[in-house]
Amino acid sequence: MPYVASFCSSHPASDTYSISRSCARSVTDEIAIKLLTSYSSSARLATTGIVGAGAATVFGFSYNSEKRRQEIEKRIRSVEEKPVPTRAQQIERLAAGEEFDILVVGGGATGAGVALEAQLRGLKVACVEQEDFASGTSSKSTKLLWAGSRYLVKGLVKLFSPASISSPAAAWNEFAGTWHMVLGCFRERTYMLTMNPHITNWVPIAVPLDKWIIWPPPFDYPPAALGPCTGLFVVFFKFYDLLGRYVAPSSFVMSSERARADFPQMDGKRMKYVSVFYEGEHNDARTNLCIAFTAAMHGAAIANYAKVERILFDEKGVACGAEVVDKANPSAKSFEIKAKKIVYCGGPFTDGLRQLSEGKDVKPMVNASGGTHIVLPPYYCPRHIGMVDMMTSRGSFLFFLPWEGYTLVGTTDVKTMPDLHHQVPEDEIQYLINECEKYLSPSLRVRRRDVMSAWYGIRPLCGDPNAKDQSSASRDHVVSHHPTNGITFVSGGKWTTWREMAEDGVDQVVEGHPELKKKAGPSKTLETPLLGTGKTDLFPEGYHENLAVTLSQKYDLAFDVAQHLVRNYGTRAGQVLDMVDQDTVKGSRSGLYKHYRRLYEGAAATTGYPYLEAEVRYAVNHEYAVTPADVLARRTRLAFLNSTAARLCLPRVVEIMAECLGWSPERALMEHEQAEQLLARDFAGPVPDKKGALLRSACTADVKDVFDHIDAEQKGTLTKAGIAKAAAELGFPLSQDELQKAVSEMDTDKNGEVHFPEFLAWWNSSEKSQGVHQKIFMGTRRGSRFAFPTHDLAKEYVLGVSTWLFDQGSTFGYRPEPLGESTALRGPAPDWSLGDSRVPLMHFQGHWANPVNATSYPGSILFASESEGLRFRAHLIFDSANLSLVKLTLENSGKQTAHGQFSIGGSGANISAQPGEEINFGLPNSSMPCFAPSLYGRGRLVLIQSVLLKDELQPLSWNVTDSKEHFEATSLQIDISPAAMATAFILVTPVASVPDRMDFRDLSDRFRRSIWRWEGYLQAVKAQLPARKSQLDKDAIVAWSAVKSVMTLLGNWRTVPGLPSGVLPSYIGYEGGFWSWDTYKQAVGMVHFAPDLAKDQLRLLVSARDAIGHIPDKVDRCGHGGGCSGKPPLLGWAVWTVFQQTQDLAFLHEMYSIVSNFHHFWYKHRDVTGAGLCSWTEGMESGMDDGVRFQPEFARSVANTTSHVTTLDFWSVDLNSYLFKEKKLLSQMAALLAYSDDAREWEQDAEALLPKLQNTFFVPDGDRAGFFSDVYFNGSALPIKGCEGFAALFSGVATYSQALRMANTLWDSNQFFLNFSLPTVSKNNRFFNAQGYWKGPTWIDQTWFAYTGLRSFARIKGNGSSVFAGLASELKQRIFRGFVSNDTTRLVMMGEGCHTSSKSVRRMYFRERHTARTPLHEHYHPETGAPQGVPHFSWTAAHLLMWVDEGNKTSSALVNEDDVTWI
């Protein structure tokens, strides 16, 4: 059924729709419109003059703004605030069977507005909302109350475009519509900002102009290209001021200097100048509530969580009511609401409502368009000014606004389906981040983890269901009336025009109903202020601009809280404070304000959220909050500002709500769970959820890498041939059609070449990416049939042939080894420690002209050979701890069909074959009882019975022969045509019963996933490398160290059946087990690329803690904790760093009590003197095991009554320094977890301890002067300067001047500044021994602690900055680039060294990749840099990664804050 509708929009009247009333309101509008409608094509040249005259006329009608302000103020202050009925009263009334004049369905801005408008006109109104008020689009807008500058510009551009010359009348009509709409917006904006000052504010918006001529021109309008140099923008905004009758502050221009001062975040240097104009801003959900409750205050029966499920009709088929269900009450029955007229205000859900009254097949009229916003920390935008990018890569406007103290960025515009709980697309978040960077200062990089919250709203754009062109959805509203069922709907429009829409809607409703027409008075909304401006008992003077000051003074309330309350509740703020639980109010430390319990107490430590717990009670009792999400998302806006903080507050919100609403524990639990799910679904946070994301990479820089990869010749452009080649290389050859389509989609300027911006736009285009784009790039990830991606990043790093490969916590390890002339696969080697028994030795046999060569890469070993025209490859990779895969390929590179066979042989113990399928072999029994011999004592090698040939799977049978010590397996002969490839799989597993039988397809998926897993690790490490590189080896040494470190850590990854995974210190020649001191550091090193493993390892360690909270030094390979001694308390540091990287609150929560118990353990059991300082046990407990200070001549055991062990007779500087820092960290953790009392106590503890540490441990004079030292109980220092002193730097214990003196000691080449600097004991100590365990060698971890401390002090302004920075930089240089010794520059980390200082030779050195074979060692000779101790040492690797990460900021989500430490 067609609707008869009226449009207040730019749409001309159509056959189906007719304009039934003028939308013009004021005299001003009438005149302006008359002026414009008198315009004709012949007068086109006089346009400017007419517009100018119009403007002058408008100006003539503007009146003294001060007088008007006073009038309005008087009006709003004269209103009496009355009580608003409770939700329960409203539901009772709605269900009582009373007949209403109007039933409004939908409680967004539009529905609440219609309810208010109708109620004020004297009608009896009911209004129901299925979820919460504003839970639809109305809480998810850009928060602007705007007069439509964009539409005006677009309208003018269209009017003056050459195209309108051919049809001037149509062009004129269209412009008149736009003009009309814009004037309406001005009026509404003025109403909101002047009548409702408590909930609105003006916001200046900067338009940065970085070029004198913009090309391509804005709005595709060539004259606009000259906008910046002709001052067109400035003139336009002056005209805009004029149209707004100067109610808003006037637009102005900022020079680039001023822009730099006022908006330092903007890349001011690049700006020619900046034009600034004003719009209104509000808190949309709160405004929505305000409208709804104002309607309720005036008598409307209005309720949320009241869903219309059925429309009721009378005998003539006219709608006369609705069946409604109270969703807030699980046991409530549905009830009927009778009404003379029904108005749908369903926003994007209007079609859903129409289906209720017209059936499922009703033709849709909503063109839903989704928009994402992100919220960034406050520092990205000044508090007083925003910015708009009018030239985004997608052509839409992007705002960058200060909102509620944070930075709001948005929005996007993509076609979508209506959905009340739409997940936020990760691609859209990435797009916004990338766009932000365009105008921001180069010193700022927006990182993915900066996104504190993100949400997705759906515009209810309405199209004419009968119009041919559906593409141009109107931004304006539609009021439409169904001729037979009598239902009216109001939809489309903008937040700004809610009142105008409501007025039009009610006009239309009464127009069609004589009885209501008689009853209804004129519209009153324009003169009615919303709730919160009128007089209350507390504020009999009504709202005024200093209300926040008055409130702060009356209640001794912090000013930020007072401002927030006034802005949200106006003169009702006092009622909120009545809800405060007085027992919880405390005096503050400053004595100025009282402390009212905030909802998020973490605020004090981080950034301010002024929400009070009392607001939760107020929300439940007075603002119809039904669920915890109502409180967190729409009464307060915490979920919109910081989704993590919202989740943290959830338990407390549930607690208070349960108290107010009398929820049972079960109900409270259910509410908690539902809210948690809703918050997780509707709001994104700092950690990306890449499920379903089409963007392969995190940011523009990554897409550029892909572009560069395809642009192999580095021309800066892509060609069709290049794309075809890249696609083929990636394993997805494109058909001609697909290629043509891809290129034409990318090449938007049709010049035959694809430039990076075009490629980026194409890449980011979600619609296009569903086609061929996805096939090329996504297929490699998601898996198109049998395509195998290549190890692109891994292939950059050849590891040589002697490297053992372990991965995924594997039980087996492999290594390529020479066998005769060629190379064979050694392994699987069981039992972790790599005993001598390595079976079977797999040999890929063949009659090759060249021997089979093997190469190890990060994550895989590759065997290859070639005979005339036939290439062979065997590629080994790990799928899991118990499964490794070998992919075999034969490729015919010749011109004739080749005949090939796969042939594998091997030797070992107890070999037995099952015919054709698998070979079993015996392994030496593990020494570890947790490895059951029946499962782990035997392995099997499975030959998969299929071969992939030319994308077709064919059967492949194998002939297997075996003796007890030897086997051979040969496949059927395969005919391979030219350019074709045959692919087969074998797999190796130690456990007879697993895995389940897998076919070729399973294996190809697993193989592909394993390759991408490795690419992921390397990508993550790459993201941490200095920002200037775009390829891993731009800074080869750092890059190499990073890759080597990843390899080392993952090579030490071991899984014990049934326990969390972990990383051992070294897999060769080292006592097995997970050591606490190593574990802390490994977790911090790994969190950048394997965060789950990092968390698991910490879990594994703490799982062995004992009843008194003590964490043992070592957990053996079967998961048993051992020994009573422990290592320094770095657990807090590790947990905090892992949390910072992953933002995993559940993990933080899980660990908090464990960390705090372990912390308390030290003071209970190691503070033997009761001085508040702790000592080590005699069991070498420090992590500096055999250090000089533990020698009997220095350390004596003392009886310890409080401890279960004996302690030494001195206080340790490193133990106490780490404990100090842990207190600080625990305070931060507690604040974040909303344990506010804990947070305060930890902080106070730390502050009290600090001077004691500074006075006790620093040695001001004597021969140990200028250093921190362990101190005997009698107060005298131990005669040792060693690495224990570095802890005081690292943990921030040292005062500035102490640190400066220490730095000078560290610079001293007689003490610590050796070639490979910072030995474990100073060189001038008589016990110094460069090769003695903990008596001289340099340990990378200790160097890192000292380095990090120096860097922290370097960041403090003071006379020592250059000393700290210089020393830190020199230390880093020496670690990564070598030092001068015997006139030879040595690259220390490369072990054997590189005997040249020449850059080109160094480069060659890397090209030759000799370094690959040098493992990272446990420690190094402090003078020669020669490696010492155990190779493949994990903590060395972990600390190198910390160095790599340190100081590098990129936009990748995996990259840490400026510093991984705590200062």
Ligand SMILES: Cc1cc2nc3c(=O)[nH]c(=O)nc-3n(C[C@H](O)[C@H](O)[C@H](O)COP(=O)(O)OP(=O)(O)OC[C@H]3O[C@@H](n4cnc5c(N)ncnc54)[C@H](O)[C@@H]3O)c2cc1C
């Ligand atoms: C990304 C974005 C940015 C925007 N920015 C701005 C801006 O800066 N300025 C501006 O002026 N405008 C802006 N808008 C537009 C503005 O937000 C919307 O026009 C406005 O919020 C629409 O309000 P509404 O009440 O029509 O729709 P909604 O707020 O979606 O309300 C419709 C309501 O109907 C309810 N409903 C549906 N079915 C039923 C049922 N069976 N029973 C009961 N209730 C039901 C829904 O639950 C929903 O709450 C923006 C929109 C988007 C998406």
